[in-house]
Amino acid sequence: MGTPEMTAVRGEIRDAVESLLPAAGDLLGELIQFPSTPGDEKEAMAFFEKKLSSLEGTVERVFFPPDFTRDPEYSFPIPGLSYDGRYNLRFVREGRQPGRTLLINAHMDVVPPSQGMDTPWEGKQKDGTVFGRGACDDKGPLVAVFLALKALDRLAPDMPGRVIFHTVNEEENGGNGTLAMIRRGEEADGCVVMEPSSGNLYTSVRGAVWFKIRFYGTAGHSGQAGQTRSALMMAHKAISALETYHRNLLDQSRLFPLFNRYSNPMPLTFGRLSAGNWPAAAPNEAVLEGVLGFLPNKTRDEICGEFEQVLLEKVGLKPTDFELEFTYRHDCSVVDPESDLPSAVMTASENAGVPLEVSAFPASCDAWFYPHFLSIPAVVFGPGDLKFAHSRDEQIEMSDISGSAQLLVHAILQFCKPVKATGDR
Numbered sequence: 427m428g429t430p431e432m433t434a435v436r437g438e439i440r441d442a443v444e445s446l447l448p449a450a451g452d453l454l455g456e457l458i459q460f461p462s463t464p465g466d467e468k469e470a471m472a473f474f475e476k477k478l479s480s481l482e483g484t485v486e487r488v489f490f491p492p493d494f495t496r497d498p499e500y501s502f503p504i505p506g507l508s509y510d511g512r513y514n515l516r517f518v519r520e521g522r523q524p525g526r527t528l529l530i531n532a533h534m535d536v537v538p539p540s541q542g543m544d545t546p547w548e549g550k551q552k553d554g555t556v557f558g559r560g561a562c563d564d565k566g567p568l569v570a571v572f573l574a575l576k577a578l579d580r581l582a583p584d585m586p587g588r589v590i591f592h593t594v595n596e597e598e599n600g601g602n603g604t605l606a607m608i609r610r611g612e613e614a615d616g617c618v619v620m621e622p623s624s625g626n627l628y629t630s631v632r633g634a635v636w637f638k639i640r641f642y643g644t645a646g647h648s649g650q651a652g653q654t655r656s657a658l659m660m661a662h663k664a665i666s667a668l669e670t671y672h673r674n675l676l677d678q679s680r681l682f683p684l685f686n687r688y689s690n691p692m693p694l695t696f697g698r699l700s701a702g703n704w705p706a707a708a709p710n711e712a713v714l715e716g717v718l719g720f721l722p723n724k725t726r727d728e729i730c731g732e733f734e735q736v737l738l739e740k741v742g743l744k745p746t747d748f749e750l751e752f753t754y755r756h757d758c759s760v761v762d763p764e765s766d767l768p769s770a771v772m773t774a775s776e777n778a779g780v781p782l783e784v785s786a787f788p789a790s791c792d793a794w795f796y797p798h799f800l801s802i803p804a805v806v807f808g809p810g811d812l813k814f815a816h817s818r819d820e821q822i823e824m825s826d827i828s829g830s831a832q833l834l835v836h837a838i839l840q841f842c843k844p845v846k847a848t849g850d851r
Contacts (some may be wrong), residue, residue, distance in 0.1 A: 501602055530571050616804065632691060
């Protein structure tokens with residue numbers, strides 16, 4: 427069909443994607459039928475591997491190393507979770523002309539069904555909307571990538587550069603799948619992490635730390651005041667002090683570029699507190715778990731250090747009174763909105779007629795791995811609305827998948843073109 431420039435016209439790309447959309451809807455429904463919660467993604471991966479094998483390119487399994495759980499960046503261990511025989515997928519489409527490399531990341535794992543979610547694994551489609559666990563987070567974005575690659579096979583066999591696609595496990599419990607991919611090593615000029623973005627291009631992504639604190643007190647009868655020290659009350663005081671710390675941290679982070687549209691882009695959430703086994707006895711142990719978000723004016727190491735200081739100085743605990751563990755530590759990811767990668771995506775947005783707004787992501791995702799460990803700039807966008815992610819009404823519009831796939835085709839052709847040397851005309 428000629429050069430990529432000749433084929434990369436809006437009408438041709440739109441028509442190609444739309445003609446492939448019904449099959450993409452069927453693929454999404456089939457993927458949802460695999461209950462691919464962390465640790466159980468293998469069958470879904472094998473199914474998707476066969477689909478990727480039908481595209482122009484090569485696909486390989488990237489297995490987890492034997493000592494993977496000893497990696498210092500390993501996150502959120504789940505009891506009984508094994509990595510034997512589990513793998514990510516790496517797909518590579520080599521261009522037939524020189525150019526840059528664009529890396530794309532999407533995840534196969536999903537969170538467990540929400541309470542009251544009647545048919546989480548059915549993957550039903552009604553009036554152009556697909557319902558079920560993973561529909562928008564993240565199997566809809568995953569299918570959008572497949573759809574874009576399928577359209578490229580039809581439209582641009584001579585595309586320049588190279589496209590690499592990482593399909594990963596365990597994004598939902600800390601990004602262990604992407605961690606395994608970056609430990610393997612990769613070279614690229616830019617990375618797009620596909621997540622439901624509600625029509626935004628996220629060039630700034632906040633960080634987060636998940637924490638677990640064990641408090642140690644002195645157990646005793648309720649009638650022995652002064653001889654007991656309730657670990658539960660220690661946790662209560664810690665909650666109050668950490669809320670004050672969060673308010674101060676939020677004040678320090680106000681007006682950070684692109685995050686100022688949100689009233690609280692870096693929430694503190696206490697998700698679990700357990701203590702005691704009898705109402706009339708002070709418990710000698712309590713466990714408090716939660717998550718704290720933070721913006722790019724702080725690093726994860728700074729946050730972890732300040733967190734411990736709050737417990738020591740504001741709560742008045744001794745080092746022997748508690749154990750503090752961070753089960754998930756994601757740094758922020760920031761790229762200049764005027765730099766090559768986001769500029770190429772925004773140009774693609776205009777060419778595709780699919781509007782995007784440059785913004786900041788008030789959640790954490792796998793984007794930070796690529797710039798932090800591989801010096802590959804990363805942005806986040808994809809079909810779907812974040813309000814439906816992890817909800818009992820999780821859903822995605824097929825028209826949104828189509829638009830994102832069209833935009834992605836334009837972005838690949840735009841970004842992967844060779845960069846002209848200074849002085850070239």
